[in-house]
Amino acid sequence: MxxxxxxxxxxxxxxxxxxxxxxxxxxxxxxxxxxxxxxxxxxxxxxxxxxxxxxxxxxxxxxxxxxxxxxxxxxxxxxxxxxxxxxxxxxxxxxxxxxxxxxxxxxxxxxxxxxxxxxxxxxxxxxxxxxxxxxxxxxxxxxxxxxxxxxxxxxxxxxxxxxxxxxxxxxxxxxxxxxxxxxxxxxxxxxxxLEYRSLGRRVGVVTEPSQIDAVAWELSDLETLLDSVENYLTPYIWGNYTILVLPPSFPFGGMENPLLTFASPTIITGDKSQVYVATHEIAHSWTGNDVTCQNWESFWLNEGFTVFEERKVSGQLHGVDFAKVEALLGNATMFGDMMTYGMNHPFSSLHPTLEGANPDDTFSNVPYDKGYQLLTYLESHIGEEMFQKFLRTYILKYTEDSIVFDDLRESWEDFIEDHYNGTFTNGLLSSIDWDKWIYQPGLPPIIQDYTTVQSNQSSDLADGYIALNGSGSPDNYTAFDDYYSNLKVIFLERLNIRQSDVNIPTLTKIDADYNLTETVDPECKQRWFPVAIRAHYDQAIEPAHEFISSQ
Missing domain, CATH: 2.60.40.1730 (tricorn interacting facor f3 domain)
Known part of the structure; x- marks a missing residue:
């Protein structure tokens, strides 16, 4: 107490x-x-x-x-x-x-x-x-x-x-x-x-009174998200679900505290473009909060599972390609983090050896997306319906418990043995190289392709602007207006990758077409402003300063 x-x-x-x-x-x-x-x-x-x-x-x-x-x-x-x-x-x-x-x-x-x-x-x-x-x-x-x-x-x-x-x-x-x-x-x-407002039979929001109307409108679909995750997994055990939207100085995207998820105000954009992010914190109610890693070397059991569940539900609500684009961006972030550590560094494995280090030193996208890719790989062997059944079995088995990787492996092997014949079971269980997936540093042993037609088009659109060098707009430039947030991010990531080819005329034309300097989307701001600043695009300097100062 x-x-x-x-x-x-x-x-x-x-x-x-x-x-x-x-x-x-x-x-x-x-x-x-x-x-x-x-x-x-x-x-x-x-x-x-x-x-x-x-x-x-x-x-x-x-x-x-x-x-x-x-x-x-x-x-x-x-x-x-x-x-x-x-x-x-x-x-x-x-x-x-x-x-x-x-x-x-x-x-x-x-x-x-x-x-x-x-x-x-x-x-x-x-x-x-x-x-x-x-x-x-x-x-x-x-x-x-x-x-x-x-x-x-x-x-x-x-x-x-x-x-x-x-x-x-x-x-x-x-x-x-x-x-x-x-x-x-x-x-x-x-x-x-602080003020609380109910948004349904078991969901609500908390924030400062001056922000409560905007927050309540932005998160009005919260109950649908909770119901969707629950329908994919098992009954929700925590009672009510409340999101607290913090002041602008909150330095994290979110934190999945039971009964009181903390969320950054950057998800309150006025267009609901970032609400899908809440699905991740909701999914933690099952994996992380209910079934929990027993030590911080097993952190991926919290995050890899939660990312998998988040993307499954996002795919159900917004389409499979929406989830694949999430995975594409997550994979790119994971690769960048691995490069920062070094591909042979133990922190680029799913089981980083702490040896007395502070667990915060190992924080990266590795447990999120390398863990997600392992679960996607396991799912590929038995199909979506059976893997959903496995997830439910796993969560109910370890509810209110803390576990390590060996517990997961035991549950997986028991599930396969209980549901498949001996020949299939022996072939599957012998084919999975757990050592490479869990303990070896670097990229996953099986590299999966998360590109979509639209993600390729978005990347090609950025290349088109660069090729025109500010003299005009690509023929399909209006497609950008219909992109959801992550597809716009793909476009901007491509500009970042090709920074040396980006100049002021190109940025001027892009900004004239899409008004990115004034966008309300924080994910776009975080990528547009660095590109603009490095290219000395002066029109973006003061808005970038205002954006950073508001965080």
């Missing part, structure tokens, strides 16, 4: 964390992860009925691994054996070394009214919200009691259970409860000038 006061003046969480431990092996101590935290006391509950506590000896060690933070070592005073349990309380305050808590000034919010905070705990930063066993191997239920000044609203990745007003101190106490076991990196909190 978390029980703290949010102090915006001190930029600190001040309070207690309670841990309930079931003993599984002999121990006389507890070790908790900690970063950016001042610890004041550690206590053991000696009598639950009278709520009596005993002070314990403790030591905060910073000499073990600087990449992982401090170790709070608590001496329990005696040996505990399997079958026993105990409750600890740690009194603490976060400090400016906290990696998870982001404090925003009013000027950094959309409404400019109140300060704001949000947490980002993935991968190992929940240890800077409170001392805890901060590993995805440990699945926990959690309750929270958060005290704030009267003007603030609190939201967490848990069910709201009440609000108590404290008129004597002009404060409010928000309480939360999540009874479904989850990994600590999914604990999340946002505090600010």
């Amino acid at each position: 978390l029980d703290f006061t949010v102090d915006f003046d001190k930029q600190s969480f001040i309070g207690d964390v309670y841990h309930y431990f079931d003993v599984v092996a002999d121990t006389d101590r507890v070790i908790l992860d900690s970063v950016g935290i001042d610890v004041y006391n550690a206590q053991l509950q000696t009598n639950a009925t009278t709520d009596e506590w005993k002070d314990l000896d403790w030591l905060l060690r910073s000499d073990l691994n600087k990449n992982l933070g401090d170790a709070l070592v608590i001496d329990l005073g005696r040996k505990y054996t399997p079958g026993e349990g105990f409750k600890l309380r740690v009194n603490y305050a976060t400090n400016n070394g906290s990696l998870a808590i982001n404090w925003l000034k009013p000027s950094q919010t959309a409404g400019k009214k109140l300060p704001y905070l949000f947490t980002q705990c993935e991968s190992i930063n929940c240890r800077s919200v409170a001392p805890m066993q901060d590993s995805p191997a440990q699945k926990i239920q959690y309750h929270a009691r958060v005290t704030v000044d009267e003007q603030f609203v609190v939201k967490m990745s848990a069910n709201d259970t009440g609000v108590e007003h404290l008129p004597e101190t002009n404060q409010k106490v928000y309480t939360f409860q999540n009874d479904i076991p989850m990994a600590s990196y999914l604990i999340a909190i946002a505090v600010g000038d």
Whole structure:
């Protein structure tokens, strides 16, 4: 249980964390992860009925691994054996070394009214919200009691259970409860000038009041997305699904916290062109949040599966080619990340060897798209209908659990043996080179083609503009107006690839035809502005500055 006061003046969480431990092996101590935290006391509950506590000896060690933070070592005073349990309380305050808590000034919010905070705990930063066993191997239920000044609203990745007003101190106490076991990196909190709006029987949005109408309109199809993912997979277990759209300074695309997905305001474009991105965060409700990687070397079990599910649902809603274009772009990003690491670097494998490194150092598109390609490869052997059945079997088998690759492989082999004859089973199981797919660095052993007729046309359109050197427009230039966002991105990626052939007359003509300097699409902006700046296309300089300043 978390029980703290949010102090915006001190930029600190001040309070207690309670841990309930079931003993599984002999121990006389507890070790908790900690970063950016001042610890004041550690206590053991000696009598639950009278709520009596005993002070314990403790030591905060910073000499073990600087990449992982401090170790709070608590001496329990005696040996505990399997079958026993105990409750600890740690009194603490976060400090400016906290990696998870982001404090925003009013000027950094959309409404400019109140300060704001949000947490980002993935991968190992929940240890800077409170001392805890901060590993995805440990699945926990959690309750929270958060005290704030009267003007603030609190939201967490848990069910709201009440609000108590404290008129004597002009404060409010928000309480939360999540009874479904989850990994600590999914604990999340946002505090600010916030408003909730329901969008259906079990979906809603949260954002600042000045943005609520725009957000609600943009995400009006949220229930359809949730229903579609659920129909492809298994029943949704979390109850409600809410997206919180953060202020412009949120530095991520999204974070799949249960019951409170965090999303970048860049998905709010006014034309719903980026709403499909929400499908990824929704799919995490099954793979990542329900079935979770047991360690960060197995991160692809979260992301590869989620990308696969996202693209399956996108293909159902928008057409197979839409999903293939997503894969084409993801594959290109994966290749770029591998080139950055080096094709022989272990971080370009699906099982990066951390050896004490911070998991954030391995973050790239590799677990997303190399994982996706492995699952697509497996699907190719048994077809879409049977692979969907396998996914459902896998999720139900490991629900509310944390797993590693060997668990996946065992489930796959059991499924094949249960559904196919011996000859087919033996041939299939012997044909898959798991070592190359999982442990070897570099490109997937099977390279798949995700190009489509339209993706080739989009790339050719960019080549056509370059060939004309600003003297005119290609014959089919109006096709661009009907492209969805990712097809426009293909066009712009081609300009980036051929940057040395791009000049000011070419960009001037493209901009005259498509007005890309003023586009509302953030994915296009992120690619148009670098091309324009490198080519010294001055008309894009100030809009690019405004775009960057708004992030």
